[in-house]
Amino acid sequence: MTRIHVAPVLTMDPNRPRAEAMAVAGDRVVAVGTAAEVRAAVPAGTPEETHDGVILPGLIDAHLHMQRGGLKALTYLPDGAGLDEFIETMDRTFHDEGWPRAQPPTLDERVEAVGVAQSLFHQLGVTGIVDPATTVDEMRGYQETHRRGELTMRTVAMPYLELGSTATPDVDAVIAHLEGTGVSTGFGDDELRIGPIKVYADGEALKGQALLERPWDESGYLGLQRISDEDFARLVRFCAEHGWGVGTHAVGGAAIALVAREYAAAGDAVAQRRFQIIHGYLEPAPETIAIAARAGAIASLQPSIIWHNGAGLRAALGERAEHANPVRSWLDAGAVVAFGSDGPFFAFDPRHLMWQAVTRRVRGEDRPLSLDEAITVEEALAAYTTGAAYAAFAESTRGLLRAGRLADWALWSDDPTTVATDELRALRVLRTDVGGRTVHDVTAR
Numbered sequence: 463m464t465r466i467h468v469a470p471v472l473t474m475d476p477n478r479p480r481a482e483a484m485a486v487a488g489d490r491v492v493a494v495g496t497a498a499e500v501r502a503a504v505p506a507g508t509p510e511e512t513h514d515g516v517i518l519p520g521l522i523d524a525h526l527h528m529q530r531g532g533l534k535a536l537t538y539l540p541d542g543a544g545l546d547e548f549i550e551t552m553d554r555t556f557h558d559e560g561w562p563r564a565q566p567p568t569l570d571e572r573v574e575a576v577g578v579a580q581s582l583f584h585q586l587g588v589t590g591i592v593d594p595a596t597t598v599d600e601m602r603g604y605q606e607t608h609r610r611g612e613l614t615m616r617t618v619a620m621p622y623l624e625l626g627s628t629a630t631p632d633v634d635a636v637i638a639h640l641e642g643t644g645v646s647t648g649f650g651d652d653e654l655r656i657g658p659i660k661v662y663a664d665g666e667a668l669k670g671q672a673l674l675e676r677p678w679d680e681s682g683y684l685g686l687q688r689i690s691d692e693d694f695a696r697l698v699r700f701c702a703e704h705g706w707g708v709g710t711h712a713v714g715g716a717a718i719a720l721v722a723r724e725y726a727a728a729g730d731a732v733a734q735r736r737f738q739i740i741h742g743y744l745e746p747a748p749e750t751i752a753i754a755a756r757a758g759a760i761a762s763l764q765p766s767i768i769w770h771n772g773a774g775l776r777a778a779l780g781e782r783a784e785h786a787n788p789v790r791s792w793l794d795a796g797a798v799v800a801f802g803s804d805g806p807f808f809a810f811d812p813r814h815l816m817w818q819a820v821t822r823r824v825r826g827e828d829r830p831l832s833l834d835e836a837i838t839v840e841e842a843l844a845a846y847t848t849g850a851a852y853a854a855f856a857e858s859t860r861g862l863l864r865a866g867r868l869a870d871w872a873l874w875s876d877d878p879t880t881v882a883t884d885e886l887r888a889l890r891v892l893r894t895d896v897g898g899r900t901v902h903d904v905t906a907r
């Protein structure tokens with residue numbers, strides 16, 4: 463059944479950034495334009511809903527551990543708890559993995575966890591995610607949720623085969639595992655798809671494990687390299703030749719340089735299979751950023767990490783921390799930037815993250831990080847929509863509102879691009895639809 467939604471539309475479509483109305487039939491947008499154009503495009507008498515608010519494309523969180531977040535929610539959140547309680551609880555239990563029971567979660571518990579988490583994220587206008595490190599058990603959890611027809615969050619799951627574990631002790635074992643089933647990156651559909659594999663090049667910045675080009679301190683310590691140059695090169699080459707994408711955790715400049723170099727050697731596969739540089743936030747050299755962007759790598763960046771780590775990095779690195787998370791530089795180099803949160807461990811509220819990317823504010827400090835790397839609200843929204851859609855293999859189906867696209871959209875209380883910057887965080891998401899189906903709705907009827 464066709465329906466017209468009348469409200470200002472922020473389409474994220476460069477050909478037509480703003481519209482007055484949108485028509486949806488089944489799971490698709492069928493018209494976007496002036497109210498008159500939209501009415502003319504659908505049968506006479508099509509029902510209309512007039513909304514108080516602004517319609518945006520559904521957001522895509524390009525780095526969300528959704529199932530783990532759901533398991534944490536099952537552990538800590540009382541039944542029926544709302545979004546604010548979820549945000550507060552995840553913040554309070556930041557350092558806790560959140561599965562205190564002796565037995566690992568059952569498949570039913572995993573399905574329940576996905577259900578709880580997706581409904582909370584729909585309340586933030588999120589209609590799609592990339593889960594950046596999906597274990598075999600988590601893959602089963604997503605698949606079972608999908609099989610039961612209960613997966614309302616469009617999910618791209620990035621297989622994580624832990625190098626050095628008993629199952630995959632070395633790169634040969636990882637390669638054998640990847641070859642074993644015949645599927646590869648991109649397999650699936652708009653509801654559930656297999657993404658690139660997840661690999662770690664270095665460690666975490668606040669643990670002093672980001673692999674830098676200049677030492678952390680006078681001792682000459684450079685950080686932790688988690689995979690040798692040779693192994694990484696071999697794994698990337700295998701993936702490029704066998705239909706697998708690679709998403710590499712690379713925080714420090716030297717790790718990012720290694721990844722950029724190997725991606726540059728991998729050719730067309732980088733764009734085809736959506737290779738990612740994940741985090742990419744601590745002292746990447748301008749040449750490194752240029753090489754990665756030219757190679758077609760996606761910069762998968764998380765304003766949340768710098769929000770949490772900014773003060774600690776200033777304490778450890780002084781002035782060197784000021785340019786952390788250089789979103790402006792990645793964009794100016796022509797890289798596709800996809801925003802995500804690394805939630806639910808890091809802050810995951812997209813209103814807060816967009817505000818961070820614009821203001822460069824960090825937790826616990828009055829002084830923002832260098833504004834040289836600040837971006838606009840429009841750019842932040844693009845990173846959450848068109849950029850993240852590209853990372854999710856969905857640039858032709860999602861990320862913007864245009865006739866023919868999936869009807870993934872949200873009704874916001876106001877236009878994020880016109881409210882005062884400090885009001886961004888107070889916006890509310892009143893309704894969210896995924897494929898034309900309403901998955902969140904607090905509009906007064």
Ligand SMILES: [Zn+2]
Nearest residue numbers: 525527594804
């Ligand atoms: Zn993560």
